[in-house]
Amino acid sequence: MPELPEVETVVRDLRPLVVGRRITAVRVGAKNLRRPWQAEWSELILGKRIDAIRRRGKWIVVELSVIRETKSSDERPRARLRLAANPRLILHLGMTGQLTVHQPTEPLKDHTHLIFELGRGHELRFRDVRRFGSADVFVNEAEANAYLAERLGPEPMELEAKSFQAAVLATIRPLKAVLLDQSVVAGVGNIYADEALHRSGLHPERRGNTLQPKEIDRLREAIVAVIEHAIEHRGSTIRDYIGGSGLKGEFQNEFRVYGRTGEACPVCETAIEVVRVAGRSSHYCGKCQPVSRETKSSGGVHRSTSSRD
DNA sequence: CCGACGTCCTGCTAGC
DNA sequence: TGCTAGCAGGACGTCG
Secondary structure, eight states, rough: OHHHHHHHHHHHHHHHHHTTTTEEEEESSSSOOOSSHHHHHHHHHHHHHHEEEEEEEEEEEEEEOOOOOSSOSSSOOHHHHHHSSEEEEEEEEEEEEEEEEEEEOOOTTTTEEEEEEETTTTEEEEESSSOOOOOEEESSHHHHHHHHHHTTOGGGGOOOHHHHHHHHHHHOOOOOHHHHOOTTTTTHHHHHHHHHHHHHTOTTTTTTTGOOOOHHHHHHHOOOOOOOOHHHHHOOOSSSOOTTTTOOOGGGGGGGSTTTTTBOTTTTHHHEEEEEEEEEEEEEEETTSSHHHHHHHHTTOOTTTTTTT
């Protein structure tokens, strides 16, 4: 499942292959992604040049602009064209999304839902078996940024200690739910949440408001460390994930807890356990990541007075 | 307002 | 061997 490191890898792989190219045609599959592709979106991006491709959280932003027409003498600037001069294509890979560049002669794999023809024998294909992914087009940078800003918190690398501390202490939710909340920190999913919690010695069921400031900062540092480490390994391939060049990730070999139920904790050799938290399977080491007594017994709500004095 | 939970979707696999 | 129930989970809608 593509999380921040996987999406970053896709974007880095794709960058040299798509930047500078023009979208010469858009082909849309029969089945919808999370939201149906709108016909006017094709009009908005057709003929536009890809200036850049970047990542924000788990989202991919393709920046497009009008190519300057050098030879046309009868150039009539149209208002509508000006509004859509710099549209943005925003993609989310969901669970099983793959974004790769192919030659048009390569056979289409099943579940290919969008094809962006790039001319000169290349096309960008969006394939997604489970269709949890999405594609949206916005008329300009401001609209695209607004869309992302209203659902995403800071990138892990830009997460400030103070504000993260405030966010964690302000909630009774289990840490696992906090880390999966994209408005708290953008880009963390089930794998890296579990890995970061193990690295910081915190139980996934610990409730935010029971943490010490020191623990919160340890968690923040663990998130950054595990994300950066994973990017260096091109992310994790569990089953479907591939980078923009079709290469798999290697970080699955570095997992300390995720998907390792029953195996030995790499730190203390205790068997890794799995529990369902926030509707997700959560892997942890019972010894390295103990639940504090007060948290486990009854949700940790009645403890609020003791932190006062 | 906040938190918990159900829904979408397909392919794989554990279990009979 | 063949069948099926259950599981995987990111984002978002709904409910209490």
